[in-house]
Amino acid sequence: MTTPRVNLKNPVLAAALAFLVPGLGHFYQRRIFKGVLYSVCILGTFFTGLSIGHGQTVYFNWQSSENRTYAYLCQFWVGLPALPALAQSQMRASTAFDVNYVPKHFETDFSGKLAGSGDLDGQISGHIHLKPQQPDMPHLWLGELTATLTTAEGPLAIEGQVEPRSLEPEVAPSRERHLVGTFEGNVQGEPGRAVRGTLEGHIPRSLWDSYGAPLRDARLNDFAGEQTDLDRAHLELGSRFELGVVFTMIAGLLNILAIYDALEGPAYDDDEEESQASRPPPDPLPAVT
Amino acid sequence: MDSLFLLAVGNGAWSRIWFAIPLIVVISLVYSASRYESPPRILRRAGRISVTIAGFMLAVLGVLIFLSRGV
Numbered sequence: 004m005t006t007p008r009v010n011l012k013n014p015v016l017a018a019a020l021a022f023l024v025p026g027l028g029h030f031y032q033r034r035i036f037k038g039v040l041y042s043v044c045i046l047g048t049f050f051t052g053l054s055i056g057h058g059q060t061v062y063f064n065w066q067s068s069e070n071r072t073y074a075y076l077c078q079f080w081v082g083l084p085a086l087p088a089l090a091q092s093q094m095r096a097s098t099a100f101d102v103n104y105v106p107k108h109f110e111t112d113f114s115g116k117l118a119g120s121g122d123l124d125g126q127i128s129g130h131i132h133l134k135p136q137q138p139d140m141p142h143l144w145l146g147e148l149t150a151t152l153t154t155a156e157g158p159l160a161i162e163g164q165v166e167p168r169s170l171e172p173e174v175a176p177s178r179e180r181h182l183v184g185t186f187e188g189n190v191q192g193e194p195g196r197a198v199r200g201t202l203e204g205h206i207p208r209s210l211w212d213s214y215g216a217p218l219r220d221a222r223l224n225d226f227a228g229e230q231t232d233l234d235r236a237h238l239e240l241g242s243r244f245e246l247g248v249v250f251t252m253i254a255g256l257l258n259i260l261a262i263y264d265a266l267e268g269p270a271y272d273d274d275e276e277e278s279q280a281s282r283p284p285p286d287p288l289p290a291v292t
Numbered sequence: 293m294d295s296l297f298l299l300a301v302g303n304g305a306w307s308r309i310w311f312a313i314p315l316i317v318v319i320s321l322v323y324s325a326s327r328y329e330s331p332p333r334i335l336r337r338a339g340r341i342s343v344t345i346a347g348f349m350l351a352v353l354g355v356l357i358f359l360s361r362g363v
Contacts, residue, residue, distance in 0.1 A: 268329075
């Protein structure tokens with residue numbers, strides 16, 4: 004270990020802090036300029052990469068067909084911002100990644116559109132109550148919708164049941180959970196006026212269920228030919244997906260330098276270069292006689 | 293040559309190569325900060341490293357454009 008001229012306080016603690024949040028170890032050491040530089044540069048690069056890839060570029064998966072070990076190994080060094088990806092992959096139950104899985108009833112917002120209902124086609128916004136059809140059959144759900152349907156004739160209050168077609172998994176890298184079903188109900192206050200059509204839209208997905216969620220190449224209960232998460236991400240983002248991965252990987256690798264700097268101090272003394280420059284040139288070799 | 297040049301400087305709404313500029317700056321700053329402690333020295337060295345990396349990349353781009361003539 005070198006003897007740095009900078010006061011590193013407790014270098015091991017500083018390195019641990021620098022790992023958790025880039026720059027935090029340097030703030031602890033009162034190296035404010037470096038703390039700001041590391042946090043802005045490294046976190047800025049990481050979140051820029053995440054943003055370029057629409058939040059889908061940082062995840063971990065080490066199953067053989069969808070391995071994501073090496074990219075995540077680089078991203079891991081950013082610390083706290085990258086750690087949820089590890090938790091998503093290792094701590095969530097496998098059913099959290101199943102389509103059409105509703106283990107217990109819950110109520111949430113819904114927005115989307117109704118189609119195939121003749122002159123009552125339009126935009127829908129309201130609340131949906133989802134529940135399993137039987138307590139021991141969580142892959143068969145049922146919905147009860149109360150919403151406002153905006154049609155050509157104006158807004159109408161509707162209510163009715165939603166028969167399932169598809170519901171995205173609980174955990175996926177998007178803040179919206181896509182839902183498709185068949186709606187059958189009526190206009191509120193007009194019992195004779197039935198509404199029936201295909202309902203397509205989304206319910207919100209929490210940050211915990213979407214941040215760092217793995218992209219799935221294939222699921223056990225996929226229908227043949229259905230688009231996978233990875234297909235969809237590449238289709239949506241094109242080369243921006245890989246660009247986002249590169250940004251986040253570089254951010255992680257740069258933080259290794261910052262962690263080492265917190266642990267050992269800078270590689271060179273600041274006056275080392277000056278002293279080398281001001282040193283007189285070496286004596287010429289004596290002439291060989 | 294035209295297609296490679298367009299890919300490099302801008303084809304449509306955005307071009308991938310411009311994303312290299314913030315990366316070059318960030319890499320230079322963090323690398324220099326891990327070498328030195330004095331802020332002016334860090335910034336000076338980062339500037340020099342940025343120019344070196346950008347120059348090297350431009351030279352490689354020039355070689356690729358030259359090699360892709362007529363393709």
